[in-house]
Amino acid sequence: MATPNIQLGDYIIIQRQKYTKLQKFGNIDATAQLGKEQLELNALLDQPYGSTFKMCVKESKAGKRGAQRQHTLKLCSETELRDIRAVLGISSSGEDNRDICDNGEAQALKSEDIEQLREECNESSKIIEKLVENSKTFHTRTEYSQEKYLKKKEKKYFEFVQIRLPSIRLMADIFYRQDAEKVMGIRVDTLSQIISYSGVCGFGNYLLYESGTNGLLPAAMLNSIGAATEATLVHMHPGNVPQKQALLALKLPLEQQQRCISVNLYSVLREFYQGEALPPIAGESSSLEDAVPESLATEPNSPTEPTSKKPKLDESECTNRSPLRWQLENKRACALMHAKFDCLVMAAKEHPSSILQALLPLLNSSRPIVIFSTCKELLLETYMELKTSGKVTNLHLTSNWMRMYQILPNRTHPEVNMSGNSGYLLTGYTLSSAEKTQE
Amino acid sequence: MSFLKPQTHIEKGDIVILYLSVNSMHAIEAVPTILNKKGETIPHIFQTPYGSLKVESIIGVKYGSRVELSKGWAHVLQPNPELWTQTLPHRTQIIYTPDISMILHQLEVRPGAVVVESGTGSGSLSHFFLRALKPTGHLHTFDFHDLRATQARDEFRKHGLESFVTVYHRDVCNLGFTSELDGRADAVFLDLPAPDLAVPHAFKALKLSGGRFCSFSPCIEQSQRCINALSKLGFNEICSMEVLQQENVVKTRTVPVIDLEFLKQPKSSSSEATKTPKELKKYLTSSNPQVLPGHTGFLTFATLPPNIAKT
Numbered sequence: 001m002a003t004p005n006i007q008l009g010d011y012i013i014i015q016r017q018k019y020t021k022l023q024k025f026g027n028i029d030a031t032a033q034l035g036k037e038q039l040e041l042n043a044l045l046d047q048p049y050g051s052t053f054k055m056c057v058k059e060s061k062a063g064k065r066g067a068q069r070q071h072t073l074k075l076c077s078e079t080e081l082r083d084i085r086a087v088l089g090i091s092s093s094g095e096d097n098r099d100i101c102d103n104g105e106a107q108a109l110k111s112e113d114i115e116q117l118r119e120e121c122n123e124s125s126k127i128i129e130k131l132v133e134n135s136k137t138f139h140t141r142t143e144y145s146q147e148k149y150l151k152k153k154e155k156k157y158f159e160f161v162q163i164r165l166p167s168i169r170l171m172a173d174i175f176y177r178q179d180a181e182k183v184m185g186i187r188v189d190t191l192s193q194i195i196s197y198s199g200v201c202g203f204g205n206y207l208l209y210e211s212g213t214n215g216l217l218p219a220a221m222l223n224s225i226g227a228a229t230e231a232t233l234v235h236m237h238p239g240n241v242p243q244k245q246a247l248l249a250l251k252l253p254l255e256q257q258q259r260c261i262s263v264n265l266y267s268v269l270r271e272f273y274q275g276e277a278l279p280p281i282a283g284e285s286s287s288l289e290d291a292v293p294e295s296l297a298t299e300p301n302s303p304t305e306p307t308s309k310k311p312k313l314d315e316s317e318c319t320n321r322s323p324l325r326w327q328l329e330n331k332r333a334c335a336l337m338h339a340k341f342d343c344l345v346m347a348a349k350e351h352p353s354s355i356l357q358a359l360l361p362l363l364n365s366s367r368p369i370v371i372f373s374t375c376k377e378l379l380l381e382t383y384m385e386l387k388t389s390g391k392v393t394n395l396h397l398t399s400n401w402m403r404m405y406q407i408l409p410n411r412t413h414p415e416v417n418m419s420g421n422s423g424y425l426l427t428g429y430t431l432s433s434a435e436k437t438q439e
Numbered sequence: 440m441s442f443l444k445p446q447t448h449i450e451k452g453d454i455v456i457l458y459l460s461v462n463s464m465h466a467i468e469a470v471p472t473i474l475n476k477k478g479e480t481i482p483h484i485f486q487t488p489y490g491s492l493k494v495e496s497i498i499g500v501k502y503g504s505r506v507e508l509s510k511g512w513a514h515v516l517q518p519n520p521e522l523w524t525q526t527l528p529h530r531t532q533i534i535y536t537p538d539i540s541m542i543l544h545q546l547e548v549r550p551g552a553v554v555v556e557s558g559t560g561s562g563s564l565s566h567f568f569l570r571a572l573k574p575t576g577h578l579h580t581f582d583f584h585d586l587r588a589t590q591a592r593d594e595f596r597k598h599g600l601e602s603f604v605t606v607y608h609r610d611v612c613n614l615g616f617t618s619e620l621d622g623r624a625d626a627v628f629l630d631l632p633a634p635d636l637a638v639p640h641a642f643k644a645l646k647l648s649g650g651r652f653c654s655f656s657p658c659i660e661q662s663q664r665c666i667n668a669l670s671k672l673g674f675n676e677i678c679s680m681e682v683l684q685q686e687n688v689v690k691t692r693t694v695p696v697i698d699l700e701f702l703k704q705p706k707s708s709s710s711e712a713t714k715t716p717k718e719l720k721k722y723l724t725s726s727n728p729q730v731l732p733g734h735t736g737f738l739t740f741a742t743l744p745p746n747i748a749k750t
Contacts, residue, residue, distance in 0.1 A: 003648050003745060050649065050745040169547055189537070189682050192544035196536055199519050201570045202550045203444030226550025228575060342445040364447060365503025366517045376687065380723045383689045393458060393514055397687040397725060400537065405659075405679040405737065407666050412659060424687070429458075429516055432503040 004251070006044045006051075006163060011249035013164040013174070014039070017155055022166060022174050022249060036068055039161065043073040049165040052076055060119060073161070090132070094140040108134040124157035144411065166249040168220045175216055175246070183213045184347050185374040187422045189400045191216070194345060195224055197370045197427045202229030204342035207362060209236045209265065211349040215246035218260055221345065222247065227256045234333045234341070235262045236359075238350070263326070263333045269358060271330050272337050340364045347372040352382050360391060365432035372425055379426045392428040399424050441518055442566065442598035443573075449500050449515060454598060456516040456526060457506075459487060466518060466526040468597075471495035489513065518598075520566040530587050533563035534630065534655060537684035538735055543571050545740045546626035546651045550575050555624045555644050557581040557611045557631060562591045564628070565604070569595075573603045579620060583610040615640035622647055622749070629654040634661060634739075638668035642743065649745040655736045662737045674741040683732055687725040694720055 006012060006025065014021045014032055023032045025041055032039045039055065053073040060069045094100075109117070109131065121127050131153055132138050141149065164170060172191055175183045186194070200206050200221045210217045218235040225231040235242060242262040341363050348355055352371050363369070369392060373379050379397055386392045400422035404415040441453035449455055453469045465485070471494065473483045483494040489511030497506055502517040516522060521536050534542075542564070548554060548571040559565060559582035568578045582588045588608035595601050607617070612633060616624075627641040627650070634654040641652055652674060654665045662679055669677055696718040 048745075167547055169544060172544075188544065189541055192540035193537060193684075196540040196543065196567070197521060199521075199570070202574050223549050224571065226575065229550050364445070365501060366515075367445070367503070368519075368521075376725060377723075380689055380725055384691070384723060387689075394461060394516075396461075397689055399685050399687060401681075401683045401685060403681045405662075405681070407659070407662055407679050407739070409663070409667070412663060430503055431505070431514060432501050 003048045003050055004165065005046050005048050008045065010251060011166050011245075012041075012044070012049075013166050013170050015162045015164055016160070017158050020164075020170060020174050022171060022245075031070075034161070038068065038070045040070065040072050043075065044163055047075055047163070049163060052160050052162045055159045055161060057119065076160070090146060092139050093143040093146055096142060097145065099140055100137050106135055106137045107131065108136065118157070124154060124159050127157045128153045165251070166246075168216075168223050168246075168250070171219070171246050171249060172216060175214060183216045184210070184349065184372070185421065185423050186213060186217070186347065186372060187400070187402070187419060189402045190372065190423045190425060191220060193398075193400070193425060194347075194370050194372060195220055197368055197425065198343045198345045199368050200224045200231070200233075200343060200345075202226045202231050205232045205234070205336050205339065206343050206345070207234050207236070207341040207359060208345045209355055209359060210345075210347045211238050212243055213246075213347060215242070215244040215248070217345070217347055218242070218244075218262070219246035219250055222252065222256065222260045223250060225256070225259060227253050232259045232261065232336060234336055235260055236265045236268065236333075237262065238265050240264070261329050261333050261336070263329050265355075267326070268330050268333050268337075272334050337362050342367050344369045345372075346370070352378060353385060356382060356386075360430070361433075363430045365430050367430045368427065369430060370425060370427050372423055374421060374423045376424050379424050383426055386426075386428060391431055391433065393431055395426070395428040397424060397426050442520075442523075442570075442600055446517055447501060449497055449502060451498050452597075454518045454523075455497060455502075456518050456522045457485065457487070457492065458514040458516050459489060463488070464522065464526050466523065467492075467494060469494060469498050471498070487511075487513065520563075520570050523566050524563045527561055527563060529561055530590065531558075531560040533561045535563070535684075535735065537682050538655065538738060539564055539567045541680070541682050541738060542628060542653050542655070543567060545738070546628065546653055548572055548576075548626060552576040552625045553579070553623055555579045555581070555616055555620060555627045555641070557616075557629055557637065558583065559587060559591045559606060560630065561587075562594055564630070565591065565595075566598075566600075568628075569600050569603055573600070576603065578604045579607065579616065579624075580604060581607045581609050581611045581616065583608070611640055612636040616644045620644045624650055626651045626653070628652075629665075630656075632661070633664070635664040635668040638665060638672065642672045642674075643749060645743045647746060647749070649743050649747075652741045652743060654739045656739070657734070657736045659737055662739045665739055666741075669739075669741045672743075673747050674743050676742040677739070678741075679737050679739045681734070681737060683735065685727055685731055688728055689723070689725045692722050692724050694722065696720055 008025060008027060010025050012023055012025050014023055014034065016034055021034065025044060028042050028045065030041045032041060037055065043053065054076045055071040056074055058070045058072050117127050117130055128150065138146065138149065172188050176187060198206065201224060206221060208218055208221055218233060221233050225233060247260065344359055344363055346352055346355060352373065371379065371382060383395055383397055387395060402422065403418050406413055406415055449469050451469060454466050455469050457465045457467055467485050470483055472480045475481050485492045485494055487508055490509030492506065492508050497515055500506065500515060502515060504515055505512050506515055524533065524535060548568060550572060552572045553576055554568050554572060556565060556568060556578060559580040565578060565580050572578060585608050588606050592606040595604050612631065621643050623646065624644040625646060627644055629637050629641065631637055634656060656662050666677055
C-alpha cells in the first residue's frame, strides 16, 4: 500500500506535536484553525500523506487574546526537526531546586518582547534560545526540569505540522478528546472490544444499530470488514440522515463504502414486516437532536456523497437526488435481514430493550451480540431480560480500567489523570430457537 | 475448519465449543472416531460433569443448538478467537481479549495487513490477528521453541487458516525476522522477555512507508528498555498503557428493611397480635467479583514514521 497523496475533498488530520485535528480539505482556499493560528491549506495539494510542513507567518492581526496569525505552509523534510536540547547546546544544569524561587523575575524578556520575537523569528528554536538566554534560573534548574521547560516552550512555539491520513485509531482519539459525547462516550478500549466481541471481519453479514457516533462505529466496523472482501454491514440509525463523518474520512474504496448499507430503523423494519417501501413518517424518528421535518428528500444519503453533520444543511442539495436511493438501500438491507446476520452491535441512546427485541430475531444462532451503554442500569435490565428469555447464553457485563504511563529513564509513573468511565458492554451468544419448539 | 467464516451447521472435522456454563467450556473436534493410547480406532466420546457426549451425534447439528448429554445438556457454539482463547490448550501464558483488542486497534490491523508476531506461544493472539487480516493479509509468526511452532502450524491447518499464516521456528532476538521480510510488515508485535533486542529487527521488517509497533511485557523494566531502543531508532508516538477488564456480576438482591421506630414506644401487650411482617425490597444489582485481574502486562505502542533510512 503506497502512501496516497492529499486530494481536494479529503478529510485530513493536522498534527502539531501531540495535538491532532480532523479537517476537511474541501477546496483550494480552505483554511484550518489551530488555536490562534490560521493555516492556509493550499500547499498540501498532491503532497504525500505523512509530510511535514512549516508554518510561515503571512500576516498577524491583533486579536482579543493576543495576536491572530495567518500562516502559509511550506513543505519541509523531517531533518529540519531536531532535538531542541542539541540545537541549543545546553550543557550545565543544577542539582535540585533549593535556590530557585518563583518571584516572577526569572525571565528578563517582557511579554511584548516575546511577541515581537515571534513576529521576527520563523523558527521556534530561535525564540526558545532567546528565552533561555534571558532566563536567570534556567541553568540552575535540574536537567529534568530544563527538559520540561523546553518541552513546554516548544509546545507553544512549535512551527511544524504534519498531515496524516485519517485512520480509526487517530479519529477515535480526536473525537473522544474533543468531546466524548460525540461518540456516545465510547472510549478507545471499549471500541476495540466492540470490534473483537462482534467478530466483524472479511466474511459474513453484520448488523449495527447506533444513534450517533459521528460515523465512528460504522467506520470501525467497515474498516474491519476490509477492502475486496465479501462481508457487508447493515447500519441502522434512528434519524433522517446517518452520521457519516468518520466513514467519509477513511477514504475507503467505493466498493467497500457500498458494503455499508445505512438505513433508517423504522423505515426498514416496516418494509421488512409489511413489505412496503414507505418513507419514515414525521414523529416516528426518535433521534434526540434533529427535529427536522422529515420528507423524502432527507432520506439516507449514499456513502459516496459527503454528508454534513447537521442534516438541515443537506436538505436543499438533497432535493435533486433520486428519491429511490433510500428505497434501494432498504431493499438490500431487507434481503440481508431475511438471510440473517452474523452479529449484532448496538450503541443506543434509547433504551436498548425494545430495539434488541426487534433485532435479535434477525440473527443466526451461535452469533455474538454486543450492546454498549455508558449507563450500567440499562444493561442490568437488559441482562436480566436476555437471561430469562433463554435466547442468549454466555452473558457478560464488563467495563474497563485503562491507565496510561509515562516511561522515561528514572521518571516512570502512571499519568496524573485517567479517564474514569469506559462505558459498559453486555455481550453474549445467540442460541438456536429451534430447540424451543422441541420442548 | 470452522474458524474461517460464519457457518450455520457443524461439519465433520470442525472444532466445536461445547458450552456447559460460563465457567465450563470445551473445544472438541467433531470427528466420529479417535485413536486411543494403544493406537486403536474407538468412537469419540467426550466426558463432562453432566455425562458423556457421543461426538458423532453433533455432526450436522445447527450451531447454537442444545445437545443432550447422558446426565444433562449443553450448547454447541461455533468457535471464534474469543471462545478459543478461553478453551485452548495452554502451552504458554496467553494474552486475553481486553489486551488483544487494544493491540489490534493500535496496530491498525485490517484485511490486507501484513503482521509479524513473536512469539507464537499458544496462538491465542495469532487467531485474533488472523481473523482481522484475512483473507487478503498475512501473518508471519515466530517462536524459538520447535514443538510450539509445530503445534501452532498443525492448529492453523486444522482451523482452516493455513493459507494466511507462516509459522517460523526461529530465535528472532539473535537472528531477526529473515531478510525476506525486510520492509514488508505493516505492524510488528513482540511478546518476548527482552523486547529491546528484537526492536532493531522490527525496525527492519517494517515498511519504508512506516508502520506500527507493539510490545507486551509484564514488567515495567522491559518496557523501559524497549522504549529506549525505540527512541534510538526514530520511532515516535511512543505510549504505554495498561488495560484491565472488570466483570460486573449481575444479581437480584432482596434485602429486608427493619423497622426501628417501634422501639421508641413502650411495649404494649397487644403488639404481639399485630406484628407486622418484615418489609422486603428487591434490587437489581451488580458488583465486582472478590478477585479481579490486577495486572496483565504493559502495552507499549510506537509508530515508525515514513521514509526513515534503514541502513
